[in-house]
Amino acid sequence: MDMKNIYAQSLYKELGAFLSLSELEKLIETPTYDTHGDLAFPCFVLAKQFKKSPALIASELSATINHPLIERVKADGPYLNAFFNKKSISEQVLKHILTDQQQYGSTHIGKGKTMTIDFSSPNIAKPFSMGHLRSTVIGQTLSLIAEKCGFDVVKINHIGDWGTQFGKLIVAYKKWGDKARVRAQPIMELFELYVRFHQEAERHPELEQEARDAFKQLEDGDEASIQLWTWFRDASLQEFKRIYDLLGVSFDSYHGEAFYNDKMADTIQELDNKNLLTESDGAEVVELTNEELPPCLIKKSDGATLYATRDITAARYRKKTYDFDKMVYVVGHEQRLHFQQVFAVLNKMGYDWARNMVHVPFGFILKDGKKMSTRKGKVVLLEEVLKEAIQLAKKNIETKNPNLANKDDVAHAVGVGAVIFHDLKHERNHNIEFDLEDMLTFEGSTGPYVQYTHARACSILRKAKRDIDIESFSGLTDSYSFTVIKKMLDFPHAVTRALKDYEASHIAKLLLELARAFNQYYSQVKILQHDSELNDRLALVQSVTIVLREGMRLLGMKAPEEM
RNA sequence: GUCCCAGUAGCUCAGUUGGAUAGAGCAACAGCCUUCUAAGCUGUGGGCCGAGGGUUCGAAUCCUUCCUGGGACGCCA
Numbered sequence: 001m002d003m004k005n006i007y008a009q010s011l012y013k014e015l016g017a018f019l020s021l022s023e024l025e026k027l028i029e030t031p032t033y034d035t036h037g038d039l040a041f042p043c044f045v046l047a048k049q050f051k052k053s054p055a056l057i058a059s060e061l062s063a064t065i066n067h068p069l070i071e072r073v074k075a076d077g078p079y080l081n082a083f084f085n086k087k088s089i090s091e092q093v094l095k096h097i098l099t100d101q102q103q104y105g106s107t108h109i110g111k112g113k114t115m116t117i118d119f120s121s122p123n124i125a126k127p128f129s130m131g132h133l134r135s136t137v138i139g140q141t142l143s144l145i146a147e148k149c150g151f152d153v154v155k156i157n158h159i160g161d162w163g164t165q166f167g168k169l170i171v172a173y174k175k176w177g178d179k180a181r182v183r184a185q186p187i188m189e190l191f192e193l194y195v196r197f198h199q200e201a202e203r204h205p206e207l208e209q210e211a212r213d214a215f216k217q218l219e220d221g222d223e224a225s226i227q228l229w230t231w232f233r234d235a236s237l238q239e240f241k242r243i244y245d246l247l248g249v250s251f252d253s254y255h256g257e258a259f260y261n262d263k264m265a266d267t268i269q270e271l272d273n274k275n276l277l278t279e280s281d282g283a284e285v286v287e288l289t290n291e292e293l294p295p296c297l298i299k300k301s302d303g304a305t306l307y308a309t310r311d312i313t314a315a316r317y318r319k320k321t322y323d324f325d326k327m328v329y330v331v332g333h334e335q336r337l338h339f340q341q342v343f344a345v346l347n348k349m350g351y352d353w354a355r356n357m358v359h360v361p362f363g364f365i366l367k368d369g370k371k372m373s374t375r376k377g378k379v380v381l382l383e384e385v386l387k388e389a390i391q392l393a394k395k396n397i398e399t400k401n402p403n404l405a406n407k408d409d410v411a412h413a414v415g416v417g418a419v420i421f422h423d424l425k426h427e428r429n430h431n432i433e434f435d436l437e438d439m440l441t442f443e444g445s446t447g448p449y450v451q452y453t454h455a456r457a458c459s460i461l462r463k464a465k466r467d468i469d470i471e472s473f474s475g476l477t478d479s480y481s482f483t484v485i486k487k488m489l490d491f492p493h494a495v496t497r498a499l500k501d502y503e504a505s506h507i508a509k510l511l512l513e514l515a516r517a518f519n520q521y522y523s524q525v526k527i528l529q530h531d532s533e534l535n536d537r538l539a540l541v542q543s544v545t546i547v548l549r550e551g552m553r554l555l556g557m558k559a560p561e562e563m
Numbered sequence: 564g565u566c567c568c569a570g571u572a573g574c575u576c577a578g579u580u581g582g583a584u585a586g587a588g589c590a591a592c593a594g595c596c597u598u599c600u601a602a603g604c605u606g607u608g609g610g611c612c613g614a615g616g617g618u619u620c621g622a623a624u625c626c627u628u629c630c631u632g633g634g635a636c637g638c639c640a
Contacts, residue, residue, distance in 0.1 A: 026580060033584075042582055044620060054620080078620090079583065123640075164639055212638085257640090283638055292566095300638040307640050334634055336567065363568080364633080371634075396602065414602085426576075430569070431633065438575065442602050444588040445576085452602045460599050497579075509577070512587085523595090523604040541599095563602075 001092055001489065004028050006069060007039050007082050014064045018049055034479070037074065037081035038486070044078055054078030087475035090485045094536065097488060097543040098470050102550045105492040109499065110151030116322050117143050117153060119330035120249070123160035124236040124256075125169055125190040128243050129379040130365045130434060131332075137420050138362055138428055139330040140249045140556045141504040148554060149499050154322050158314065159256025161233050163307065165194070167215030170228055171207065172197040186235035216304050219261070233258075246386050247416060248556060260313040264305050267313040268298060276348055286345050296341040311342045319353055326356050328502065333361030333429060334371075360502040363431035380434060390415030392440050393448070397563065404562060413558035414448050421447025424555050425508040445512050447557060453515035454548040457541045458561040460527055468539050476536050480521040484540060487514040488547050495554070504555060511551045518544050 008024040015024065024041075031040045043054040043061070050057055058075035065073045069092075071085040097104050119139020122132045143153045172193040173182070182189045201207040218225040237254070244250065268284070271277050276286045282301030288294065298309050318324060329339060339359035346354035364371050367380070394411035397404055404410060422439045426432055442448035476482065487510065494510040497503070527537045549559040 027582095029579090029582070031583075032578095032586085036583070040583080042621095044582080047620075077583070160640065162640095168639095281637080285637075294636065297637050302638080304638085306638070310640095332634095333568070335640080337635055338640085361568090366633080393602095400602065401600075430576090433575080435575080438589080441589075444602095446588085446602085448602055449588095452600080456600055456603080463599060493579090501579095505577095506579090512577095516587085519603060520605095522599075526599070528599050563600085 010065045010067050038084045039082045041080040086477045086482045091473045091475035093485050093489050094539040094543050105495045106148050108150045110149045113151055113325040115146050115151040115153050115326040116324045117328045118156045118158050121158040125232050127187050127191050128382045133382050134362050135330050137423050144554045145498050155251045156253045157251040162257035164215045167211035168197045170214045171210050187239050219304055257310045260310050264309050264313045288344050291344045296345050329359045362428040365432050365434045367434050389419050389440055410560045410563050413560050417447035417557040424504045427505050450511050450515045454559045455563045457545045460541050464538050473536050480524045483517040484521050487517050491547050507551055
């Protein structure tokens with residue numbers, strides 16, 4: 001039920017000669033204040049054509065609108081305000097949600113289409129920092145949203161398991177490494193070696209060249225180097241798996257950069273065949289002057305490949321393997337230029353599917369207003385933050401609800417939910433200042449607040465001890481319940497907007513608004529009392545649990561029934 | 564230097580496609596649990612929407628210049 005569309009159609013009957021249906025729909029807005037009704041149509045644009053004041057137009061139009069779902073319209077200055085019929089709309093919305101259940105808000109936009117989503121993509125031998133959290137949770141939620149909209153989704157973890165950094169690591173390990181210590185604590189130990197490399201390289205710049213040589217050796221298939229690389233890779237993946245389990249994230253493919261090692265020669269050959277390669281300072285590049293971009297570096301002067309080479313190769317492989325209709329990269333916005341170049345090169349190669357590739361950037365998690373630097377060892381470990389959040393949730397349960405069953409499961413859901421929601425409620429392109437205290441807050445606009453609201457609603461349903469009769473709604477008419485109804489009515493729109501903008505915060509914000517509306521309703525209206533509207537009120541409560549649960553599911557959160 | 568992103572309450576942030584009186588949360592203060600989970604609700608205070616100029620009936624929103632912060636800009640990823 002699209003009320004904006006319904007109102008637009010009513011207006012269209014009168015104004016069809018002057019404005020199209022979609023123009024009308026664009027003009028209609030949601031008023032800021034309840035006293036202005038549920039939808040408003042500003043009449044300014046018609047003033048010139050009609051040669052009348054907007055106020056007069058609004059007033060004249062007010063007599064012509066007639067629709068069963070619109071109780072009344074009222075001209076208020078230049079605006080024509082529509083007031084919904086609470087009774088029939090609430091009846092329809094509740095019936096709709098209780099019928100569709102978790103399918104509420106699903107669409108077929110992506111039916112028969114495949115979307116590949118490249119996200120998380122941590123680097124081997126580096127700890128999983130807060131910085132990787134964003135890519136991971138954003139990618140996860142976009143996957144779920146795309147699935148809800150009908151896409152076949154392929155989740156790809158493009159592990160950073162290749163590149164000069166491995167040269168650095170191999171050099172560092174050979175110089176200062178200790179087998180037993182790496183065995184015991186692979187990532188931390190390797191990370192320390194990595195950090196030490198950069199410290200030493202400041203005094204001994206020749207190390208950088210050693211690292212490049214070591215990587216070249218690795219790329220050329222040197223046995224000992226490969227052995228080290230395999231060891232580092234396996235150990236790292238094992239640790240990553242722990243974090244993914246904590247977050248409830250899974251992937252369809254773990255093909256990292258190294259996977260494309262034997263496929264890059266073909267890409268370079270293809271670029272050469274199409275006369276796109278030029279030599280520059282001993283390196284091979286693709287000039288992108290027409291695209292107003294700096295040249296894209298394909299091959300270093302020592303013959304080793306680069307990041308871009310692997311991404312171009314990966315794109316070709318994925319097109320061949322998955323035949324995607326959309327390829328999404330959830331990667332930090334500092335790599336914007338890189339993706340512009342990669343897409344431009346693919347376009348130059350004559351692949352028209354290059355225009356179906358999209359970089360979904362996101363801002364950094366800043367520490368004291370600055371980007372956290374992996375090289376200097378300044379990172380906050382995600383696993384520690386998650387564990388701390390879970391512990392805090394547990395503590396809260398012990399004081400607030402000590403008799404709760406399965407406390408650990410709930411603590412896990414709430415702690416992880418707090419961290420995920422804290423990230424996703426922010427607009428993805430903005431930088432976030434890292435604030436542990438803020439992240440571990442469970443009150444106000446937080447994940448636990450939404451979860452708590454859901455648990456409260458579930459509790460009422462348990463206590464009601466009766467089934468809801470979908471066939472006998474009479475509709476609700478009070479303004480508290482109607483605010484809740486309207487938020488639920490907006491949910492499908494929030495989902496499609498989230499898909500269109502690759503912006504999960506649309507859903508997170510709607511959930512907060514719905515939760516707030518429901519809590520206000522809860523404090524004002526006694527739900528469990530036996531009167532003629534009980535069935536409708538329970539339907540409202542049930543609907544709220546459905547929408548909140550489904551919304552949280554889309555964000556990658558759990559929705560405990562008690563907490 | 565060039566390009567990209569951001570600047571809204573003390574702090575963290577909302578504010579579809581330009582619309583009526585710019586909203587939440589946190590923090591501060593004052594209330595509300597013999598009644599459905601107080602991780603909640605209600606109220607109070609708090610704002611030249613970074614600055615100037617422009618477009619428009621109308622600008623936090625669009626254009627432009629400047630200021631501030633962050634990022635990217637060939638052999639890292």
